[in-house]
Structures are given as structure tokens and as C-alpha cells.
Amino acid sequence: MKRPTLEAVAARAGVSRATVSRVVNGQLTVTPQIRDAVMRAVDELGYVPNSAARSLVTQRTDSIALVVSEPPTRVFSEDPMFSTVIRSASLELEAADKQVVLMLAGSPTSHARIERYIASGHVDGVMLISMHGADPLPAAIARMGVPVVSYGRPAVPVPLPFVDNDNVGGAEKAVRHLLDRGRRRIATIAGPQDMIGGQDRLAGYRNALRESDRRSIVAVGDFTRESGAIAMRHLLEDDPQLDAVFVGNDLMAIGALQTLRQSGRRVPDDVAVVGFDDIEAARYTEPPLTTIRHPIIEQASAMVRLLLGMFKGGPAAPVILPTELVIRESA
Amino acid sequence: MKRPTLEAVAARAGVSRATVSRVVNGQLTVTPQIRDAVMRAVDELGYVPNSAARSLVTQRTDSIALVVSEPPTRVFSEDPMFSTVIRSASLELEAADKQVVLMLAGSPTSHARIERYIASGHVDGVMLISMHGADPLPAAIARMGVPVVSYGRPAVPVPLPFVDNDNVGGAEKAVRHLLDRGRRRIATIAGPQDMIGGQDRLAGYRNALRESDRRSIVAVGDFTRESGAIAMRHLLEDDPQLDAVFVGNDLMAIGALQTLRQSGRRVPDDVAVVGFDDIEAARYTEPPLTTIRHPIIEQASAMVRLLLGMFKGGPAAPVILPTELVIRESA
DNA sequence: AACCGTTCAGAGAGCGCTCTCGGCGAATCC
DNA sequence: GGATTCGCCGAGAGCGCTCTCTGAACGGTT
Numbered sequence: 001m002k003r004p005t006l007e008a009v010a011a012r013a014g015v016s017r018a019t020v021s022r023v024v025n026g027q028l029t030v031t032p033q034i035r036d037a038v039m040r041a042v043d044e045l046g047y048v049p050n051s052a053a054r055s056l057v058t059q060r061t062d063s064i065a066l067v068v069s070e071p072p073t074r075v076f077s078e079d080p081m082f083s084t085v086i087r088s089a090s091l092e093l094e095a096a097d098k099q100v101v102l103m104l105a106g107s108p109t110s111h112a113r114i115e116r117y118i119a120s121g122h123v124d125g126v127m128l129i130s131m132h133g134a135d136p137l138p139a140a141i142a143r144m145g146v147p148v149v150s151y152g153r154p155a156v157p158v159p160l161p162f163v164d165n166d167n168v169g170g171a172e173k174a175v176r177h178l179l180d181r182g183r184r185r186i187a188t189i190a191g192p193q194d195m196i197g198g199q200d201r202l203a204g205y206r207n208a209l210r211e212s213d214r215r216s217i218v219a220v221g222d223f224t225r226e227s228g229a230i231a232m233r234h235l236l237e238d239d240p241q242l243d244a245v246f247v248g249n250d251l252m253a254i255g256a257l258q259t260l261r262q263s264g265r266r267v268p269d270d271v272a273v274v275g276f277d278d279i280e281a282a283r284y285t286e287p288p289l290t291t292i293r294h295p296i297i298e299q300a301s302a303m304v305r306l307l308l309g310m311f312k313g314g315p316a317a318p319v320i321l322p323t324e325l326v327i328r329e330s331a
Numbered sequence: 332m333k334r335p336t337l338e339a340v341a342a343r344a345g346v347s348r349a350t351v352s353r354v355v356n357g358q359l360t361v362t363p364q365i366r367d368a369v370m371r372a373v374d375e376l377g378y379v380p381n382s383a384a385r386s387l388v389t390q391r392t393d394s395i396a397l398v399v400s401e402p403p404t405r406v407f408s409e410d411p412m413f414s415t416v417i418r419s420a421s422l423e424l425e426a427a428d429k430q431v432v433l434m435l436a437g438s439p440t441s442h443a444r445i446e447r448y449i450a451s452g453h454v455d456g457v458m459l460i461s462m463h464g465a466d467p468l469p470a471a472i473a474r475m476g477v478p479v480v481s482y483g484r485p486a487v488p489v490p491l492p493f494v495d496n497d498n499v500g501g502a503e504k505a506v507r508h509l510l511d512r513g514r515r516r517i518a519t520i521a522g523p524q525d526m527i528g529g530q531d532r533l534a535g536y537r538n539a540l541r542e543s544d545r546r547s548i549v550a551v552g553d554f555t556r557e558s559g560a561i562a563m564r565h566l567l568e569d570d571p572q573l574d575a576v577f578v579g580n581d582l583m584a585i586g587a588l589q590t591l592r593q594s595g596r597r598v599p600d601d602v603a604v605v606g607f608d609d610i611e612a613a614r615y616t617e618p619p620l621t622t623i624r625h626p627i628i629e630q631a632s633a634m635v636r637l638l639l640g641m642f643k644g645g646p647a648a649p650v651i652l653p654t655e656l657v658i659r660e661s662a
Numbered sequence: 663a664a665c666c667g668t669t670c671a672g673a674g675a676g677c678g679c680t681c682t683c684g685g686c687g688a689a690t691c692c
Numbered sequence: 693g694g695a696t697t698c699g700c701c702g703a704g705a706g707c708g709c710t711c712t713c714t715g716a717a718c719g720g721t722t
Contacts, residue, residue, distance in 0.1 A: 016702045048450040053678035056383040083414045102433040119379040347672045384708035
């Protein structure tokens with residue numbers, strides 16, 4: 001009851017191994033008559049090519065590693081973005097007949113494991129999802145001569161093609177919206193400064209404020225709901241008069257709304273709130289959250305296309321996708 | 332600049348291929364002195380075994396497929412459970428030095444793709460996550476002689492080892508809690524009846540009510556927040572006097588809370604609400620949601636252990652994990 | 663001194679496939 | 693009609709590894 005091999009199919013169809021191989025791989029240099037005979041033998045035996053043997057000679061595996069580096073805070077897995085990215089990248093790769101190998105780079109030991117895995121030729125290319133700043137993985141993998149792309153701009157300046165959304169521009173858009181609405185004291189709850197998203201969105205906030213001569217009021221969270229609630233409390237202590245806050249992501253914005261409610265502030269009447277990400281929950285907050293939407297799905301598929309393009313020797317230029325202001329009731 | 336092979340390492344260390352293989356695979360029948368020489372050569376050349384060549388002869392790949400069948404409604408990817416299961420299964424497998432290959436069985440074409448992939452020997456075993464009822468995949472894969480386990484009891488009675496939580500018992504627990512609190516008209520919003528979780532939780536609701544001679548009031552949703560809101564509206568129309576509702580999952584419960592608020596009902600004073608799953612958002616609803624917690628992480632790691640056990644010829648008996656009532660303010 | 667058991671390294675086959683190369687028959691050309 | 697080209701199939705090498713089998717070397721026994 002072993003799995004049939006090429007040899008077995010060849011014997012049954014009365015041809016050589018090479019011919020069967022040609023048919024299975026869709027080459028056109030085979031007489032239709034023989035082709036049919038081979039196909040019939042394949043069906044009858046239920047033949048499926050052995051992938052190890054195939055990739056031993058072709059040096060290809062048709063699978064791609066999706067390496068997810070978790071940030072120090074363990075919230076990433078609760079972040080809906082996580083599954084959205086994985087899902088849309090999978091769909092896109094599936095369409096290109098590539099398989100996805102998911103690797104979690106959480107524990108300290110996993111780095112070596114992942115490097116070994118990639119070095120051993122399991123995959124043809126790597127997609128990195130690493131929000132983390134000082135992550136040594138990108139550089140390490142890039143060094144091995146395997147094509148790599150990154151989801152999100154790498155924090156350390158490593159020569160790595162990436163696809164990112166316009167974090168700076170999005171934050172500017174958010175703050176300008178608050179200015180347009182006549183807000184005067186605009187604070188921000190920034191994300192962790194060892195993540196690129198945290199840095200860039202804070203930079204965007206500063207840019208927009210600088211143009212308008214307002215002073216900046218900054219608290220820092222870690223992208224979790226809870227940290228948003230705490231940061232909001234600090235902001236209110238620092239400046240009870242503030243009338244707007246731009247929050248580095250929606251999760252923290254939800255926490256901030258909670259604090260504002262507890263402190264008796266009305267949103268948006270007393271304090272306007274703008275988030276970032278447009279996660280699904282943003283539609284269901286009280287009041288619904290005005291936020292910056294960035295195209296997660298498009299970003300994931302752009303990343304896939306970038307990597308697939310590199311296989312064909314295409315250019316490896318970074319891609320930056322635009323953001324969009326979604327106005328709801330909180331600002 | 333090719334990757335070094337066993338041959339190259341053997342040449343450098345001045346030994347045979349076989350000896351290098353022995354050292355690399357940690358056999359103890361090698362003189363320490365030679366062993367050291369080989370290890371040095373391995374380091375100097377940066378040798379990493381070629382996985383295709385290795386698994387061609389060993390017939391093992393040390394990777395496991397995690398096949399996620401999406402239900403017809405596209406919400407699964409937004410369900411936080413999704414990432415939690417993937418994450419904890421990955422961690423557990425990683426500890427056993429196995430790799431995770433993620434496969435999404437969404438599109439209609441993907442079935443054949445997945446079957447081919449598994450048939451071609453890419454993986455040593457398969458973990459199925461399929462909430463979907465009439466899914467033909469479990470049976471198909473089981474037929475190929477590859478060890479398979481299922482996350483959640485398969486809806487069709489297929490002889491497949493699985494790990495599930497006690498959906499029936501959990502639902503009973505929820506309803507009994509409502510009865511204990513003196514509620515008289517207890518409705519339910521059931522999940523889709525082509526998913527096993529939807530069926531079993533409804534069965535539990537019925538069991539508990541039957542014991543107490545209350546009549547059942549049933550609406551059906553599809554596990555999305557929106558469907559919960561709509562179902563709640565129907566329930567209120569059917570029986571404006573109802574004073575409690577057991578909802579098949581937290582996402583729908585959140586929708587139900589929304590409807591209740593809009594209709595002027597106070598929770599829990601007028602209507603008590605109990606959910607199921609204890610997702611993170613359940614702690615942040617208004618009021619915080621009483622719900623049934625089931626150990627997702629434990630369930631995932633139990634599934635991994637079950638599969639790994641099967642490799643060693645262990646038993647393949649189903650595992651059912653207990654649930655727990657988490658009392659917050661909504662009931 | 664001859665024999666034997668033991669330990670450990672090397673030789674070589676073979677896992678299942680792809681791909682180049684050569685050969686053979688048929689078609690084409692002068 | 694003979695030389696040349698072309699299309700199509702088979703033979704066989706080889707991808708990088710594991711693993712069995714063989715054989716050399718060594719120490720201990722009679």
C-alpha cells in the first residue's frame with residue numbers, strides 16, 4: 001500500500017519515466033495518444049508527485065515563509081490585523097500556486113530555528129511581518145540570498161524591499177482634520193517608539209502641529225487598549241483643558257474613550273478623538289470612532305506581488321500605500 | 332556561491348559523508364575527536380542540511396498542515412479565536428520541532444489543491460479546523476493514510492479523532508445560571524445550524540430548559556455581531572416580555588446588547604444576557620458580558636499532543652474539555 | 663601466537679524525480 | 693532518391709541525503 005511512483009505509472013502506461021514526467025508537468029512535446037494513456041495511468045493509480053524528490057532536483061519548493069515577529073507586548077495576536085494580513089497574503093499566494101508556511105518568531109530560541117529552516121531550502125522566499133524595531137531577523141535572512149520582503153518599513157535601515165502604508169501622512173491627515181474642526185489643544189497618544197508605526201504616526205502628528213504653531217501634548221502607550229486608557233488619564237492630568245486627541249491606533253483609542261467617559265467628558269463635544277487603523281470594533285464604539293483607514297488587504301497583496309516579481313528578476317522598490325480619513329462621530 | 336553539501340563538509344573535515352551525517356544527526360558512535368573536526372567544518376562552511384534530500388530518504392518532513400476551513404460567512408478571520416488557535420498550536424508544535432504549514436480552505440478550488448498537497452507528502456500530519464458542517468475535507472484526508480486530528484467535533488460522523496470543548500454542557504451551565512437568577516422567559520440566539528458549535532449550544536439550551544419546563548424561544552444568527560443584533564430584534568418582537576437571552580457566541584451577544592440598548596431595555600435589570608466564548612471584547616461591553624469560557628489555548632495544545640501521540644502509535648481517542656461560567660454584570 | 667568480539671569509519675546503493683542528450687522514424691528539401 | 697531536418701521518446705546521470713553493510717583496527721581471551 002505504498003504511494004505509486006513515476007516508475008509505476010510509466011510501467012502501467014508502457015512508456016518511460018521521462019515521458020510520464022513530461023505529461024505530469026504539462027509539456028507539449030508528447031503525442032496526444034501517449035499523453036492520454038499516461039493520464040489514464042495516473043488516474044488509475046492515484047499518482048501524486050513526491051514533492052521532496054521534485055524539489056531536490058528543481059531547487060524550488062513553491063512555498064513561501066510568512067514570518068511573524070511578535071512585538072514585546074503580546075497583543076499582536078489579539079489584533080485583528082494579524083489574521084487579516086495572513087489571510088489575504090495566503091489567498092494571493094494560493095492564486096499563484098504557492099504554499100504558505102507560517103512561522104512565529106516569538107520566543108528567543110525561535111530565531112535560530114527560523115534561520116535554519118530558511119537556510120535548509122524549505123522555502124523560495126520570505127515575507128516578514130515585524131513591527132518590532134530592533135529585530136535582527138530581517139538582516140539575517142537577507143544575508144542568505146533568499147528573496148525577502150517586509151510588511152511595514154523595517155525600523156533599522158536595512159536594504160530590504162517593503163510595502164507600507166503612509167503612516168506619517170495618515171497621522172497628518174488626522175491632526176489636520178482636528179484642526180479644521182477648530183480644535184485648539186490637540187494631544188496624542190503615541191504607540192511604542194520601538195515600533196515603526198509608533199514612530200511614524202507620532203512624527204505625522206508633530207508635522208501637522210508644527211505647521212499650525214500649536215504645542216504638542218504627548219503620552220505614550222503600547223498599542224493595547226489598556227495602555228490607551230492609562231495614557232488618556234495622564235493626558236487629562238497634564239492638561240485638563242485639552243479638546244482633542246489623536247490616538248496612534250484604534251485599540252488604544254477605545255481605551256481612551258473609556259477613560260474620557262469615566263472622567264465625565266463628552267465625545268466629541270468636549271474632547272474629539274481620532275484613531276488609526278479602522279479596525280472593525282471602531283464602528284461599534286460609543287460614539288463610533290473617527291479613524292484613519294489603511295488598506296491592509298491591499299498592502300498584503302502588494303507584498304505578495306512584490307515578492308513574486310522578485311522571483312522573476314523584477315525590481316524591488318518599496319511600495320507605499322495611501323491612507324484615508326474615515327469620519328464617524330468621535331471627531 | 333552555492334550552499335555547501337555534506338560532501339563538501341566531509342572533504343574539509345577529511346572524513347566520509349556517512350560520518351558527517353552521523354555527527355549532524357547526533358549519533359554517539361563517533362569518536363569525540365572526529366566529531367569535533369566535523370563540527371568545526373560545519374561551522375566554517377555554514378552547512379545546513381538540505382531538507383528536500385533528507386526527507387526524500389527519511390520519508391518525514393517534520394511539518395504539519397494546519398488546514399482552516401472557513402465557514403460560509405466570512406467572519407471567521409475577524410474572530411479572535413482564529414489567531415489564538417493558530418498561535419497556540421504553532422507554539423506547541425514549535426516546541427516539538429515541527430513546522431506549521433498554514434492552509435486556508437476557503438475557495439471551492441482549494442479542496443483539490445489541499446488534497447494534492449497533502450498527498451504529495453509535504454506534511455507528516457494534518458490538523459483540521461473546520462467549524463463547517465458538510466465539509467468533505469476531513470473524510471478525504473483521512474482516506475489518504477495521513478494522521479489527522481480535528482479541532483472541534485466533525486459535524487458529519489466521520490471516524491476522526493478530535494478535541495472539542497463541552498458546548499452542550501457550557502450552554503446548559505449558562506441557562507441554568509439564568510434560571511438560578513430567577514429568570515422566567517429565557518430566549519436564545521443560536522449559531523448557524525450547519526456548524527457543530529451552533530448545533531450543540533442550542534441543544535444545551537434546550538436540555539436545560541426542558542428540565543425546568545420553560546418554553547424555548549429561539550432565533551438563529553450566523554455568529555456575526557450584526558446577525559446578533561437582528562436576531563435580538565426578532566426575539567423582542569416575538570416576545571416583548573422576555574427577561575433573559577442566552578447567545579451562542581460573544582460576537583452575537585455584543586450585537587444583541589446593542590439592540591437591547593436601542594430598544595430601551597436595561598441590562599441586566601430588564602433582560603439578562605449570557606454569551607459564549609469569553610473573547611476579549613466581552614470584558615469591555617456595556618455592561619461587561621457574562622459568558623462561558625472555554626480554554627481555546629488548551630484545546631489547541633491538546634490537539635497538537637493528540638496528533639503527536641498518534642505518530643508514536645498512541646491512542647486516538649477524542650478529548651472533551653470543560654467550560655467555565657464567567658460571571659460579569661450582564662447576567 | 664592465534665582467535666574472537668567489539669567499536670567505529672567508509673563504501674555504495676537508493677530515495678523519486680527532472681533534464682540533457684542521443685537515437686530513431688517521419689517529414690522535408692534539393 | 694539520398695541528405696537533412698525535425699519531432700518525439702528513452703536512457704541515464706545526478707540532485708543531497710540516509711542507512712545498511714563491510715571491513716579495519718584494537719583489546720582481550722585461550
